[in-house]
Amino acid sequence: MTTAGQKIVDAHQHVWRIGCHDYPWLGRELAIHRDYELADLRPLLGDIDATVLVQASPTSAETRWLIDVALSSEGLVRGVVGWVDLAARDAGEAIAELATHTIVKGVRPMIGFIEETGWILRPELAPALEALAHHGLRLDVAARPRHLPLLRELAQRHPSLALVIDHGAKPTIAAGAFEPWARDIARVARETRCFCKLSGLTTEARPDWRDDDLKPCLEHLLDCFGPDRLMWGSDWPVVDLAGGMTRWREAALRLVPAQARAAVMHDTAVAFYDL
Template structure:
């Protein structure tokens, strides 16, 4: 089974639509493009990736799709559409004509209203996403999880991936609410969850033991059959190198069988995103 990085980013600062990416984030405040990632993939034995939007614009999605047309290792693109606009269903249908578009991701974590995802005006966009056979990437934090449960109950036929384990608050140890809400999502819905972004949440100085309770809980609730590995490169480099996170993953998953490892490290991404073999 090919190993797949299900969550990585590219950006080009001159494009000008990455509002969150400022000079304060000095280590990642530069262009990151396929030539930067290719050697890391080779060293890590990663055969393909899914590149994920980092700006809330259709133009950035088109930029990523153009990269995917040039780079064979890019197996899929998670894009962005304004779900609130009346033309969202038409835009989604048009973008879905590109076979490399596999999912859409509103930047919910950056929307002040935690109830936003439940707004009636968004229903046509969710319906279009489902009708176009796309996946929904849920970029959420712990305060969003109860609403996400409601959303997924409304749209039981929607394929869903929860990004970055819903960003548990590793830095202060406030995990009980997150753990309960994630367990409910795993129990009551068919959502998948990304094993990604955890080192960034833990911050510099993290250890494998810091991450183990989170990973063990996700394994216990979602199971190896619904977890998918991602690097969150280059954002992860704020706290760890690509190789550091791969090494930590190997240690965190060392008790699993080879078939379970193959699922988390590639097979589940192929399934949930319907990537071409």
């Protein structure tokens, strides 16, 4: 529970328009296979007063649309994490153009859907990653557990690039596979300056999850990164597949200790994304 007057920043939410942009991961069989707009989000906000809007389509067209959505959000969306083809020859120019929009805070390659685990370390991507750092943009890393051993090298190669791991690298909570995820993410936290998002955990748990199902991973992330490098995100509307935004927010408020709550639920996201 937040204290009186304390607001929350949602560091990870989406909108999408099926038919306008390409969402190869969003199958027709999914209950969230429909359009989602900020108007759908607003009734759920409660004490959330700012969000970071994150790409869901690997297209520049969607990123341009997200910028428009953010600028017309009446101050709700304080940052956009877009998409750039990091392997393109003109990636540097595309990144420079994105950086002219102060609402844009970073980019996210969808590495979780790229079969090659080591893709982000390809040499041809290095100039784009350096361009991100040069322009003060961040890299959201949509990591899976298989990517965690690579993140130390990524951070070492690009020490001035601000990195945040989305969804705690998606630990397989439903299967009870705490290791090697716990060991690998602890090492990333210990040996790099990476930040991490406390988001996406419910969709990795059983459909009937309880607080105790999430607690080991949540506490481990907090122990590893500390409240000053951990930020809460709803992952709305994907979270609707696992109990919904309100249920996840209330669980996080119960599970995050009172002394860490202001940082995890607000301050860390503001500082990392310069909101």
